[in-house]
Amino acid sequence: MATSAPTAVAVTVAVTAAGKNQLFLGSFVDSAKLDELRYLHDAAVAVDAAGTIVAVEQPCDEQKARLTVLPRLGWAADAVEVHVAKPGQFFFPGFIDTHLHASQYPNVGIFGKSTLLDWLNTYTFPLEASLADPSKARQVYSRVIRKTLSHGTTCAAYYATVDVASTNLLADLCVAAGQRALVGRVCMDQLSPAYYRDESPEAALAATRASIAHISAIDPELALVRPVLTPRFAPSCSAPLMRGLGALAAEMPHLPIQTHISENTNEIALVRELFPPASTGALDDSYAAVYDAFGLLTDRTILAHGVHLSEAEADLIAARRAKVSHCPCSNSAITSGAARVRWLLDKHISCGLGTDMSGGYSPSVLEAARLAALVSRHVAMGGDEKAKLSVEEVLFLATRGGADVVGLADVVGAFAVGMHWDAQLVGLGDVNADGEVEGDRDEDNNVDVFGWETWPERVAKWVYNGDDRNTKRVWVKGRLVHERK
Known part of the structure; x- marks a missing residue:
């Protein structure tokens, strides 16, 4: 596996401004x-x-x-x-990273021995909460932007934190550095530490609106940086918050939506427990149906992982024209499973690649591309020979596929x-x-x-x-x- 050599390299960010043919x-x-x-x-x-x-x-x-x-x-x-x-x-x-947590970059390579939900409480939530400190947030966000640019990532779909100021700072730094980005304030009002969550659904929605307003002000045409509605994942959001975010998505149809789905089997069981169909009006008790019931499964929705989707869920995602961010590095590192990308593509679901730092250990979409190829071979070894992805296909996912996932298919790639x-x-x-x-x-x-x-x-x-x-x-x-x- 290739790694960056520890040599002294001069990296210049925002070297020139556009303005010359x-x-x-x-x-x-x-x-x-x-x-x-x-x-x-x-x-x-x-x-x-x-x-x-x-x-x-x-x-x-x-x-x-x-x-x-x-x-x-x-x-x-x-x-x-x-x-x-x-x-x-x-x-x-340029590469398009369709899923990464800018706030988790310092934890890259730190998985411990925990599964997804334990990993969040042990490593992730404490780090994200600490970025309410603006000097620390600037240090982390500046580095992740520089690092992803150095690996050829021209567009990134970023998760920030629940903190409005920290999220706004990430957007400011992306504009200054010239990186195209989707920047999302994370929404979560349950099943997270008391020190790191939204106080109420109303507070979460107000904070989200504040961040949207800031990003819209610094880039009025949303030409480079766009806000993205970001319910962390269904278990961390109450039904009232999910309903409110669905209403906000309907109110602002130009905004993308990003969240997680079917990453881990325990997570899926938790969704069934928290959101029974009788309480949500969902078609069934599946993860995808929960998002759909709240108006969050749309043609603007980026669903990270999708490792354990059922046939019915994949058909629903295809019908709603939602997109999937394939994160082979983190799926392997946290032992979530191997997503069946060929199966998704055959169902006409648009797919891109995500580094998913810090579940993933690398800021490189090129690394994600080669891991996508390797993971597809493991799926093939399970009996599905046609699951294998070629070099040409993983590079498509890294560019044109990713562009479609983030809503820029006619703009970049x-x-x-x-x-x-x-x-x-x-x-x-x-x-x-x-x-x-x-x-x-x-x-x-x-x-x-x-x-x-x-x-x-x-x-x-x-x-x-x-x-x-x-x-x-x-x-x-x-x-x-x-x-x-």
């Missing part, structure tokens, strides 16, 4: 569809000052671009910023005219005849390419061996937000 030249790789990558070599992508892709041309070198593409766009050549990929480098869409330039420059190590690395000249490069590999083989090497050392630059909406030096 840009031209990108080299090889571009993105997902054409679920099981197919598209390779554009010797190509050019033009990005306007607003960060939108306005032209994709192939074949096209810099000379042709200056003679044909730039004049067609009405751009003066001397006013365009040009980026040329070096040998061994290619442009790839691929290199197409009209979409935003949310991208990363990936560098691999070209090994010369003497066994030395050429290309981007990074002696620390952990992916060795010898020259005889096909492009699909190179990408496979990156998926299974790569990490943040391969992420050379990252842009969000045309703005350079990370650079490895």
